[in-house]
Amino acid sequence: CEEEIQSVCEGFSNEAAQSITSSLELSIQTRIFKIIVIGDSNVGKTCLTFRFTGGSFPDKTEATIGVDFREKAVEIEGETIKVQVWDTAGQERFRKSMVEHYYRNVHAVVFVYDVTKMASFRNLQTWIEECNGHRVSASVPRVLVGNKCDLVDQIQVPSNMALKFADSHNMLLFETSAKDPRESQNVDSIFMSLACRLKAQKSLLYRDVEREDGRVRLTQETETKSNCPC
Numbered sequence: 001c002e003e004e005i006q007s008v009c010e011g012f013s014n015e016a017a018q019s020i021t022s023s024l025e026l027s028i029q030t031r032i033f034k035i036i037v038i039g040d041s042n043v044g045k046t047c048l049t050f051r052f053t054g055g056s057f058p059d060k061t062e063a064t065i066g067v068d069f070r071e072k073a074v075e076i077e078g079e080t081i082k083v084q085v086w087d088t089a090g091q092e093r094f095r096k097s098m099v100e101h102y103y104r105n106v107h108a109v110v111f112v113y114d115v116t117k118m119a120s121f122r123n124l125q126t127w128i129e130e131c132n133g134h135r136v137s138a139s140v141p142r143v144l145v146g147n148k149c150d151l152v153d154q155i156q157v158p159s160n161m162a163l164k165f166a167d168s169h170n171m172l173l174f175e176t177s178a179k180d181p182r183e184s185q186n187v188d189s190i191f192m193s194l195a196c197r198l199k200a201q202k203s204l205l206y207r208d209v210e211r212e213d214g215r216v217r218l219t220q221e222t223e224t225k226s227n228c229p230c
């Protein structure tokens with residue numbers, strides 16, 4: 001790594017090189033938490049990940065093809081952590097070749113259903129089976145998200161039914177809306193609660209950083225200072 005840093009700094013003034021070195025060192029030390037977002041097409045996975053990483057609701061979305069990556073640096077108890085969100089495709093034809101990649105070295109899983117579509121709730125069982133089928137360890141935290149709560153007069157999935165399902169699968173339940181700006185903090189807490197739990201499992205993640213991130217990366221994400229919500 002030191003050699004890589006030196007080669008990056010060649011040709012820069014001392015001051016610039018020093019600043020690059022400290023940025024690179026910080027980047028190398030930063031832990032990355034890989035969180036995948038899974039569920040039927042159209043439930044709002046892209047909008048939820050966009051709300052968390054970009055802070056807004058996208059004007060227009062198209063069906064995700066394969067996977068979209070979004071990252072956000074967050075600060076938890078003085079440590080900067082990079083939350084890497086894998087926004088996966090819900091449509092079978094757009095996900096086939098990618099499924100193995102979704103689950104490889106995953107640190108946490110977010111299952112999403114649409115509170116206005118009972119079928120998307122019923123299909124959760126299939127998504128959970130797919131996840132289990134890819135040998136995702138039971139120690140990998142999972143949460144359940146019921147999205148589109150702003151559509152209050154169209155709700156088909158009662159909260160108590162969702163809660164029972166979440167309990168039986170040892171998951172926390174979040175009912176929220178990617179669209180309603182008043183819910184943005186609730187959307188943040190989906191990912192922040194997972195990041196807090198992962199931070200507590202210290203050992204696994206430095207190893208993953210070394211393995212996946214042998215290359216040096218400089219990023220320009222916004223940093224969110226936040227206290228642990230859990």
Ligand SMILES: Nc1nc2c(ncn2[C@@H]2O[C@H](COP(=O)(O)OP(=O)(O)OP(=O)(O)O)[C@@H](O)[C@H]2O)c(=O)[nH]1
Nearest residue numbers: 041042043044045046047061063064090148178179
């Ligand atoms: N009312 C409402 N609409 C939403 C909300 N979240 C997403 N939508 C809408 O639902 C549609 C699908 O949203 P996406 O985020 O693209 O869905 P997706 O789960 O990523 O779909 P795939 O990429 O095909 O798997 C879009 O028209 C969004 O505008 C929400 O919280 N409330």
Ligand SMILES: [Mg+2]
Nearest residue numbers: 045046063064
């Ligand atoms: Mg999508």
